[in-house]
Amino acid sequence: MGKYLARRILTxxxxxxxxxFIVFALVSFAPGDSISLMLSNETVNVENVEKLKTELGLDRxxxxxxxxxxxxxxxxxxxxxxxxxxPVAEMIGEKIGNTFKLTIFSCLVSLCIAIPLGVLAAAxxxxxxxxxxxxxxxVGVSMPSFYLGLLLILFFGLKLGWLPIRGLPTYDSTLFKxxxxxxxxxxxxxxxxxxxxxxxxxxxxIEALGQDFAxxxxxxxxxxxxxxxxxxFPNAFLPILxxxxxxxxxxxxxxxxxxxxxxxxxxGMLAMNAVKFRDLPLxxxxxxxxxxxxVAVMLIVDILYVIIDPRxxxx
Amino acid sequence: xxxxxxxxxxxxALLLGGLTTVFAATPKSGGTLRIAASSLQSLQLYxxxxxxxxxxxxxxxxxxxxxxxxxxxxxxxxxxxxxxxNPLTWVFSIRKGVLFHDDNSVFPKGTRREVTADDVVYSIxxxxxxxxxxxxxxxxxxxxxxxxxxxxxxxxxxxxxxxDPNRLCRMCxxxxxxxxxxxxxxxxxxxxxxxxxxxxxxxxDSGLLLVKNTSYYLPTxxxxxxxxxxxxxLAQSIALQSGEIDIIKHLFNLEMATSFEKNTKxxxxxxxxxxxxxxxxxxxxxxxxxxxxxxxxxxxxDIDTAYKAVIGNHGERAYGQVPPWVPFGYDPxxxxxxxxxxxxxxxxxxxxxxxxxxxxxxxxxxxxxxxxEIKTLPGSQVKTLTILATQLRxxxxxxxxxxxxxxxxxxxxxxxxxxxxxxxxxxxxxGFHSLFHGNMIGAANTHFYNNPEVNxxxxxxxxxxxxxxLSTLWKKAQRLVFEDTVxxxxxxxxxxxxxxxxVVDFVPPWGGLTLVSSENNVWLNK
Numbered sequence: 001m002g003k004y005l006a007r008r009i010l011t012x013x014x015x016x017x018x019x020x021f022i023v024f025a026l027v028s029f030a031p032g033d034s035i036s037l038m039l040s041n042e043t044v045n046v047e048n049v050e051k052l053k054t055e056l057g058l059d060r061x062x063x064x065x066x067x068x069x070x071x072x073x074x075x076x077x078x079x080x081x082x083x084x085x086x087p088v089a090e091m092i093g094e095k096i097g098n099t100f101k102l103t104i105f106s107c108l109v110s111l112c113i114a115i116p117l118g119v120l121a122a123a124x125x126x127x128x129x130x131x132x133x134x135x136x137x138x139v140g141v142s143m144p145s146f147y148l149g150l151l152l153i154l155f156f157g158l159k160l161g162w163l164p165i166r167g168l169p170t171y172d173s174t175l176f177k178x179x180x181x182x183x184x185x186x187x188x189x190x191x192x193x194x195x196x197x198x199x200x201x202x203x204x205x206i207e208a209l210g211q212d213f214a215x216x217x218x219x220x221x222x223x224x225x226x227x228x229x230x231x232x233f234p235n236a237f238l239p240i241l242x243x244x245x246x247x248x249x250x251x252x253x254x255x256x257x258x259x260x261x262x263x264x265x266x267x268g269m270l271a272m273n274a275v276k277f278r279d280l281p282l283x284x285x286x287x288x289x290x291x292x293x294x295v296a297v298m299l300i301v302d303i304l305y306v307i308i309d310p311r312x313x314x315x
Numbered sequence: 316x317x318x319x320x321x322x323x324x325x326x327x328a329l330l331l332g333g334l335t336t337v338f339a340a341t342p343k344s345g346g347t348l349r350i351a352a353s354s355l356q357s358l359q360l361y362x363x364x365x366x367x368x369x370x371x372x373x374x375x376x377x378x379x380x381x382x383x384x385x386x387x388x389x390x391x392x393x394x395x396x397x398x399x400x401n402p403l404t405w406v407f408s409i410r411k412g413v414l415f416h417d418d419n420s421v422f423p424k425g426t427r428r429e430v431t432a433d434d435v436v437y438s439i440x441x442x443x444x445x446x447x448x449x450x451x452x453x454x455x456x457x458x459x460x461x462x463x464x465x466x467x468x469x470x471x472x473x474x475x476x477x478x479d480p481n482r483l484c485r486m487c488x489x490x491x492x493x494x495x496x497x498x499x500x501x502x503x504x505x506x507x508x509x510x511x512x513x514x515x516x517x518x519x520d521s522g523l524l525l526v527k528n529t530s531y532y533l534p535t536x537x538x539x540x541x542x543x544x545x546x547x548x549l550a551q552s553i554a555l556q557s558g559e560i561d562i563i564k565h566l567f568n569l570e571m572a573t574s575f576e577k578n579t580k581x582x583x584x585x586x587x588x589x590x591x592x593x594x595x596x597x598x599x600x601x602x603x604x605x606x607x608x609x610x611x612x613x614x615x616x617d618i619d620t621a622y623k624a625v626i627g628n629h630g631e632r633a634y635g636q637v638p639p640w641v642p643f644g645y646d647p648x649x650x651x652x653x654x655x656x657x658x659x660x661x662x663x664x665x666x667x668x669x670x671x672x673x674x675x676x677x678x679x680x681x682x683x684x685x686x687x688e689i690k691t692l693p694g695s696q697v698k699t700l701t702i703l704a705t706q707l708r709x710x711x712x713x714x715x716x717x718x719x720x721x722x723x724x725x726x727x728x729x730x731x732x733x734x735x736x737x738x739x740x741x742x743x744x745x746g747f748h749s750l751f752h753g754n755m756i757g758a759a760n761t762h763f764y765n766n767p768e769v770n771x772x773x774x775x776x777x778x779x780x781x782x783x784x785l786s787t788l789w790k791k792a793q794r795l796v797f798e799d800t801v802x803x804x805x806x807x808x809x810x811x812x813x814x815x816x817x818v819v820d821f822v823p824p825w826g827g828l829t830l831v832s833s834e835n836n837v838w839l840n841k
Contacts, residue, residue, distance in 0.1 A: 031720075031722075031723040031726060031727070032720060032722030032723040032725070032726045033722065033725075033726045034722070036722070036725050036726040036728075036729040036730065037721065037722050037725045037726070038447060039725075039729050039757065039758040039759070040725035040728055040729050040758070040759060040761065041364055041448070041759065042481075042740050042741065042745070042746050042749035042750065042759045043364050043448060043449050043450070043481040043745075043749075044364075044447070044448070044450070044758055044759065045446050045447050045448065045449060045450040046450075046755075046757075046758050047450075048445070048446060048447045048450075049447045052447055081357075083356075083362070083363060084356050084357040084359060084362060084363070085357075085359050085362045085499075086356075086357050086359065086500065086503070087500070090500075091356070091519070094518075094519050095519075095520075150549070153550065153553055154553065157553060157557055158553050158556060158557050161557060164559070165550060165553055165554055165557065165559065166543070166545065166550075166554070166559070168521060260546050260547060261547055261550060262550075263521075263543075263544055263545040263546055263547070263550060265518065265519060265520035265521040265544065269520055269546065270356075270520070273354060273356065273520075276720070276721065276722065277722060278722045278726075
């Protein structure tokens with residue numbers, strides 16, 4: 001297992017280098033440029049902008065800029081934002097916690113909805129409950145998150161006034177207060193994942209309940225709840241875990257939109273602003289961090305496989 | 316008897332009415348004013364001209380002067396007054412007894428320091444060295460004549476140094492020792508100024524909290540001012556209606572202005588300024604390098620119908636770049652340059668080689684397909700441009716509108732990859748100079764227009780201290796530019812703030828946000 005982990009960690013290095021190269025090239029070749037954006041402003045200080053361009057090396061060919069960027073990155077320096085003239089690492093550091101809070105809460109929301117709904121839908125197959133669960137899952141998967149977000153804001157924020165419409169309180173925020181602020185964005189972000197996992201849980205549970213071990217357990221007098229949660233669910237959980245890991249990536253991607261709608265200052269909003277301004281160092285930094293998070297989650301999922309199913313061996 | 320009683324009742328009613336007015340007009344202390352911001356990523360000085368950042372800074376820091384809400388002319392702020400002993404020299408007298416904020420790592424609680432002329436000299440130097448957003452122009456020296464007097468000398472006479480909302484008016488007075496101790500990055504995390512509200516805490520892209528500066532030289536009524544970051548305009552509008560915020564400083568969606576106007580809980584406050592919106596041509600690319608073609612295109616456009624259909628009463632027709640609210644250069648006589656005369660326009664085009672040779676209903680130029688693609692960034696103008704493009708199509712010109720991402724639009728414009736484009740500026744005092752002076756090619760002059768006579772007139776105008784002389788030259792240059800049809804002025808769009816009824820004495824930002832000044836002082840009437 002140790003060897004496997006070391007190998008996996010080592011293989012992430014070329015993956016991350018590859019991602020950084022592709023993103024750098026894509027942004028460099030994409031139309032739009034942060035310096036042009038500054039220059040087009042009627043109040044601009046042309047002299048100082050030209051100086052900034054030279055200082056940041058933006059007047060050099062893109063591949064030279066990439067080499068310079070990687071040199072700095074190896075020394076732990078992610079560069080400075082062109083737009084805000086602030087260290088990228090510091091800006092990411094300020095935001096990453098909020099994105100983690102949002103994604104973890106969204107995962108919890110989706111798991112809390114999906115697992116009970118899916119299991120019960122499988123246990124009460126073709127009942128009203130099953131049809132309702134399938135319908136809820138369908139709505140979750142089909143409804144665009146930005147639309148759901150606006151509906152929730154209008155209903156719970158404006159009409160009922162129960163919940164704040166922003167993602168996080170700015171000051172004096174206790175944990176309870178933060179959770180209250182995170183409810184709407186987490187439901188919005190987690191709804192799609194909840195829909196997918198509900199359908200998957202239902203399908204895998206139906207399959208597991210039809211297996212010999214479930215029948216044997218029933219024959220030996222195991223209660224239905226025992227069959228469901230002691231025998232069927234552990235066997236059905238591996239595909240759910242795999243999908244959960246894969247979906248985590250889409251949650252990070254979805255955070256870009258949800259953070260903007262709910263004014264939640266996280267990595268997604270930072271990335272969005274960076275792209276709008278073609279702030280290359282900031283785009284690179286945020287994408288790299290997203291990539292690292294995704295790779296790390298997939299690694300954790302692999303480790304969890306071994307814990308959940310001791311038959312799995314990587315060595 | 317009845318008549319007497321009626322008279323007494325009327326008198327009592329008048330007295331009560333008068334008393335109510337008196338009480339309503341008496342400022343109350345307390346409360347937190349919550350202002351919506353679209354983005355507040357950093358408090359670094361002078362790195363970006365973004366409204367939210369500069370507006371928040373103008374509450375923390377004092378400036379030498381601010382622009383009057385009535386006529387945009389400079390009025391004293393940290394400087395009590397200024398003189399022009401000669402056209403190249405400006406002498407500012409600094410207000411005595413103004414203190415930097417305390418209770419921070421540079422000035423511990425109770426150890427405030429008075430602002431002196433040396434601080435002004437340092438602050439100007441800092442701005443010159445670090446600013447990418449603003450420029451101060453050709454300053455040759457800045458020196459302190461005594462503890463409270465600063466002298467600025469310029470290479471040439473520089474009236475815009477004080478008249479432009481984007482020059483000295485943007486300069487924040489900062490303490491040298493704070494920059495030395497904290498560095499630029501550190502200072503941006505904990506700005507120390509002399510303004511009416513002092514820094515308390517900042518969470519990038521979440522919010523900025525400022526608290527009352529109890530030692531300010533004018534009374535400050537609010538306990539605190541909070542800038543609340545809500546990027547989405549619709550979410551800002553919902554937050555205002557739900558009471559989470561009190562003010563939207565810049566309402567970009569004009570449809571929302573109409574909707575808020577009908578709501579009795581809010582005031583839609585028109586800013587004294589606004590923005591110029593037009594169609595621009597890259598004058599170096601054929602066929603737009605031919606003034607006759609540009610003129611002919613302008614004659615095919617029914618601008619009044621187009622802009623009124625979209626923005627209604629939220630703007631007015633523009634005939635030049637300078638709007639009526641700027642104290643110089645507005646020239647209503649430019650109206651005679653523009654006429655809606657499609658027949659004449661098509662005649663000019665025909666004389667310049669435009670003809671529908673293949674019978675597809677669209678004109679070709681010298682036998683080759685001719686197409687106009689108006690490049691624009693997103694905004695309310697897209698609808699107006701679409702109507703204008705439709706008008707051109709009806710007249711036989713294959714025209715369309717391409718809405719681009721702002722960065723792409725700007726890059727295409729600056730690098731000359733655009734032929735016809737949405738042209739806009741903040742219609743400020745120097746917007747015209749930036750858009751059309753030859754020196755600004757490669758930056759804001761995306762028309763690539765370089766007319767030596769226009770350049771000369773503008774250069775000369777920049778040195779005129781007297782408004783009437785300046786205005787004459789500005790008008791001459793403007794007339795030359797639009798006789799050349801370098802651009803087609805469409806309209807001036809008003810800008811608005813939406814303010815909760817409980818907020819009193821709010822003035823929409825112009826050259827920075829002013830919450831406390833000799834002209835206004837914001838308070839909450841709860």
